[in-house]
Amino acid sequence: xxxxxxxxxxxxxxxxxxxxxxxxxxxxxxxxxxxxxxxxxxxxxxxxxxxxxxxxxxxxxxxxxxxxxxxxxxxxxxxxxxxxxxxxxxxxxxxxxxxxxxxxxxxxxxxxxxxxxxxxxxxxxxxxxxxxxxxxxxxxxxxxxxxxxxxxxxxxxxxxxxxxxxxxxxxxxxxxxxxxxxxxxxxxxxxxxxxxxxxxxxxxxxxxxxxxxxxxxxxxxxxxxxxxxxxxxxxxxxxxxxxxxxxxxxxxxxxxxxxxxxxxxxxxxx
Ligand SMILES: C[C@](O)(CO)[C@H](O)COP(=O)(O)OP(=O)(O)OC[C@H]1O[C@@H](n2ccc(N)nc2=O)[C@H](O)[C@@H]1O
Ligand SMILES: Nc1ncnc2c1ncn2[C@@H]1O[C@H](COP(=O)(O)OP(=O)(O)OP(=O)(O)O)[C@@H](O)[C@H]1O
Numbered sequence: 001x002x003x004x005x006x007x008x009x010x011x012x013x014x015x016x017x018x019x020x021x022x023x024x025x026x027x028x029x030x031x032x033x034x035x036x037x038x039x040x041x042x043x044x045x046x047x048x049x050x051x052x053x054x055x056x057x058x059x060x061x062x063x064x065x066x067x068x069x070x071x072x073x074x075x076x077x078x079x080x081x082x083x084x085x086x087x088x089x090x091x092x093x094x095x096x097x098x099x100x101x102x103x104x105x106x107x108x109x110x111x112x113x114x115x116x117x118x119x120x121x122x123x124x125x126x127x128x129x130x131x132x133x134x135x136x137x138x139x140x141x142x143x144x145x146x147x148x149x150x151x152x153x154x155x156x157x158x159x160x161x162x163x164x165x166x167x168x169x170x171x172x173x174x175x176x177x178x179x180x181x182x183x184x185x186x187x188x189x190x191x192x193x194x195x196x197x198x199x200x201x202x203x204x205x206x207x208x209x210x211x212x213x214x215x216x217x218x219x220x221x222x223x224x225x226x227x228x229x230x231x232x233x234x235x236x237x238x239x240x241x242x243x244x245x246x247x248x249x250x251x252x253x254x255x256x257x258x259x260x261x262x263x264x265x266x267x268x269x270x
Contacts, residue, residue, distance in 0.1 A: 008033060008098060008139070009031050010030060013210040015181070024150065027146070027147070030147055035266070036091070038103070039089040042111055067104055072084070075128075081116055093264050095174030096244070099138075165269050166251075169226045171226065171262075204236070210239050212242070
């Protein structure tokens with residue numbers, strides 16, 4: 001079976017408090033980016049052991065640390081599976097706040113559930129995904145949603161961005177998530193994200209924020225410059241995604257901006 005784990009962006013990201021377990025409570029809107037995706041294939045393997053291979057972008061760290069293999073190990077805790085041949089073609093830049101590794105992990109859970117008729121419910125899959133990372137559960141249902149808690153308590157939202165153009169600009173900078181959280185001072189805002197998003201998109205620039213931006217922009221002015229350039233090019237709204245380094249803009253018309261050669265650019269109509 002082949003699946004296409006996709007990226008996400010965060011529309012607003014409030015870090016509201018630090019928890020006793022060291023994690024942070026957040027409030028954010030997750031929005032899937034369907035056309036920026038990896039390719040994940042899993043088939044039965046005739047050999048005795050699993051074989052895992054990758055192509056595309058070279059992921060840092062040993063292959064055994066890949067979240068896909070951690071997802072496989074979790075499923076094997078509750079169901080026997082044959083030896084597998086797994087191939088990941090990596091296209092989503094990582095360390096960019098686009099949740100690519102998290103998407104791979106959750107799509108692996110969903111793929112195995114379907115391919116081997118495991119009948120695990122959506123809720124069970126979300127709980128398993130939460131053991132792999134805070135960003136993983138949202139990729140089980142993979143639709144726009146308001147998230148609270150550590151990013152895994154979901155409420156439905158009424159938000160349509162269809163017909164807007166999305167441009168994501170990814171500079172060659174990796175921002176480690178744990179490091180970004182350690183530089184944050186949590187703050188409980190007066191207005192909830194839901195309130196802010198219900199206002200016209202023209203108001204978002206003044207009201208909707210990503211709490212990681214100030215510390216990340218201070219350390220990497222190049223990322224702030226991308227956001228400013230997106231606004232100069234006519235973005236209705238622009239912001240960093242997650243803990244960076246990707247920055248996205250929402251436009252009425254297809255943006256034709258030229259960017260540095262070493263940036264990865266993704267443009268799609270929502
Ligand atoms: C910034 C976001 O991308 C927003 O969607 C996510 O909160 C990041 O989620 P993630 O990459 O899946 O994070 P994890 O792999 O679970 O955690 C990495 C590290 O980030 C910190 N972390 C993560 C999520 C969270 N709500 N609070 C945290 O403090 C913790 O130090 C943790 O050790
Ligand atoms: N399948 C995978 N794809 C990408 N990175 C992976 C994968 N499995 C493990 N990793 C590790 O996770 C790190 C970053 O993962 P990810 O792509 O989720 O980060 P991100 O884009 O910053 O997303 P997030 O929004 O979750 O912070 C990589 O540097 C790599 O070491």
